[in-house]
Amino acid sequence: MTEVKSEWNSNLAFVLAMIGSAVGLGNIWRFPNVLYSNGGGSFMIPYIVSIFLLGISFVLVEYAVGYKFKKSLARILFTVSKKLEPVAWFILLVVFLITTYYVCVVGWDLIYVVLSFTKGWGANPDLYFANNVLHATDSVSGIFTIVPNVLISIFVIWFIAWLINKRDLNEGIGKVSKILLPLLCIMVLAIVAFSLTLPGASIGYSQIFKPDWSALGNSEVWLAAFGQIVFSLSLGMAIAMTYASYLPEGSKLVDNAVIVAFSNSGFEVFNSIGIFSILGFMALTSGIPFNELVTEGTGLAFVVFPQVFNTMGSVSYIIGPLFFLCILFAGITSVIALLEGVCYSISEKFLIERKKTATAVCIVGFCISTIFATGLGSTILGVFDSYLNNFALLLGILLECLIFGWIYKFDDLIETLNENSTIKVGKLWKTVIKFILPICIFCLWAQGIYYTVTDINPISTTIITILTVTLIVVPFILSKLPAINKDYYNV
Numbered sequence: 001m002t003e004v005k006s007e008w009n010s011n012l013a014f015v016l017a018m019i020g021s022a023v024g025l026g027n028i029w030r031f032p033n034v035l036y037s038n039g040g041g042s043f044m045i046p047y048i049v050s051i052f053l054l055g056i057s058f059v060l061v062e063y064a065v066g067y068k069f070k071k072s073l074a075r076i077l078f079t080v081s082k083k084l085e086p087v088a089w090f091i092l093l094v095v096f097l098i099t100t101y102y103v104c105v106v107g108w109d110l111i112y113v114v115l116s117f118t119k120g121w122g123a124n125p126d127l128y129f130a131n132n133v134l135h136a137t138d139s140v141s142g143i144f145t146i147v148p149n150v151l152i153s154i155f156v157i158w159f160i161a162w163l164i165n166k167r168d169l170n171e172g173i174g175k176v177s178k179i180l181l182p183l184l185c186i187m188v189l190a191i192v193a194f195s196l197t198l199p200g201a202s203i204g205y206s207q208i209f210k211p212d213w214s215a216l217g218n219s220e221v222w223l224a225a226f227g228q229i230v231f232s233l234s235l236g237m238a239i240a241m242t243y244a245s246y247l248p249e250g251s252k253l254v255d256n257a258v259i260v261a262f263s264n265s266g267f268e269v270f271n272s273i274g275i276f277s278i279l280g281f282m283a284l285t286s287g288i289p290f291n292e293l294v295t296e297g298t299g300l301a302f303v304v305f306p307q308v309f310n311t312m313g314s315v316s317y318i319i320g321p322l323f324f325l326c327i328l329f330a331g332i333t334s335v336i337a338l339l340e341g342v343c344y345s346i347s348e349k350f351l352i353e354r355k356k357t358a359t360a361v362c363i364v365g366f367c368i369s370t371i372f373a374t375g376l377g378s379t380i381l382g383v384f385d386s387y388l389n390n391f392a393l394l395l396g397i398l399l400e401c402l403i404f405g406w407i408y409k410f411d412d413l414i415e416t417l418n419e420n421s422t423i424k425v426g427k428l429w430k431t432v433i434k435f436i437l438p439i440c441i442f443c444l445w446a447q448g449i450y451y452t453v454t455d456i457n458p459i460s461t462t463i464i465t466i467l468t469v470t471l472i473v474v475p476f477i478l479s480k481l482p483a484i485n486k487d488y489y490n491v
């Protein structure tokens with residue numbers, strides 16, 4: 001069998017798939033909280049600085065490398081230096097493990113899509129989420145109780161991801177992005193337009209434009225902005241590199257990076273106007289202070305929003321499903337992107353065809369995700385999330401910066417980027433990648449370790465130990481396994 005190289009059939013397919021990979025749960029429920037807790041309007045300054053300094057700069061490294069090599073991450077790092085292949089498998093394993101719990105959260109959302117048509121969460125969404133959806137328990141024995149609804153929804157999301165990823169690039173990821181992304185935009189537009197008509201909306205959206213300038217002097221605010229950009233743009237997850245490797249010759253890399261970064265940020269800022277307006281309405285009607293409503297993540301989506309829909313009357317039977325469908329669509333386009341880089345490296349090294357790789361990866365992924373469908377699932381998920389995102393992924397990004405900034409011939413990347421792009425990069429970008437970015441990521445990483453370590457308990461220690469051993473052993477084994485694809489060794 002010989003290698004089959006995929007190629008995007010249009011630049012639009014690439015851009016939409018890239019935006020789809022970036023726009024995800026992080027944009028919808030992480031950003032409003034980060035924005036609010038870090039100075040409201042004034043947060044826009046560190047945020048915009050982060051888009052350029054961190055976001056676009058790092059995406060450009062991934063684009064240049066993927067486009068230049070036209071190979072998978074594992075093979076690229078092998079080409080740079082044989083010793084670096086385990087780093088690639090480490091990054092890919094982190095991405096894969098992130099996908100296993102990300103799918104679970106998208107699965108919870110699927111349950112809420114169904115519930116939203118009848119407001120099936122009842123009068124007390126808080127208790128409903130803990131007792132009826134998660135069946136959450138703190139006891140270790142909870143790991144032996146399966147929660148059927150969650151298991152089924154996790155299965156459905158993995159199945160959808162498999163259906164998309166096993167297909168040809170343009171027929172699968174390309175087509176799905178072209179359908180889901182415009183739909184997502186229309187739905188968010190409808191939600192924001194409606195939310196602005198609600199009484200009390202201004203209590204909410206004015207927060208975004210009410211700057212707290214003193215926050216700018218706080219280093220944690222700057223780190224929060226860096227962290228949001230890393231999460232939201234899916235940096236260091238081999239996605240941009242993989243997607244760029246499928247680009248035909250003549251592509252405008254820098255232009256594309258700017259379009260993707262601004263679309264992603266534009267989406268999250270616009271979307272948060274809707275979220276804040278709806279929360280403003282809730283603050284007015286319920287008397288609950290605004291700051292208690294702006295929670296993060298699952299609390300916002302699966303508790304606060306159902307509470308809001310309960311007070312909204314019959315229009316919530318339209319807005320509710322739209323809201324949860326937005327999360328579902330944004331989640332699916334991110335899941336398929338997370339999987340693509342992993343599948344590409346496996347199929348390129350072991351010469352396994354696309355469909356079979358996707359099948360194997362999705363089956364293993366589903367098996368791991370079942371841990372999150374147990375009574376202890378949400379606790380384990382929290383540990384996975386904080387360890388993998390705050391520690392392992394940042395370590396991967398730091399290594400990538402050092403490898404491509406210091407070990408690889410960096411000037412070649414500048415040439416690759418400037419070849420066809422309207423916007424050019426130069427020495428400033430080089431300085432950012434070699435010095436500024438590693439320092440920023442290191443600070444974020446140190447902060448992440450601090451948070452993970454201060455939140456330690458017997459369950460999290462066990463999970464972190466298992467994850468650490470896995471992240472050392474598995475990449476080592478995968479890099480030692482001989483490649484079936486003999487071209488793999490042609491550096």
Ligand code: PFF
Pocket residue numbers: 021022023024025026027098102231232233234334389
């Ligand atoms: N950028 C996407 C999001 O904001 O949800 C995808 C993603 C980011 C997935 C970070 C997973 C993750 F840890």
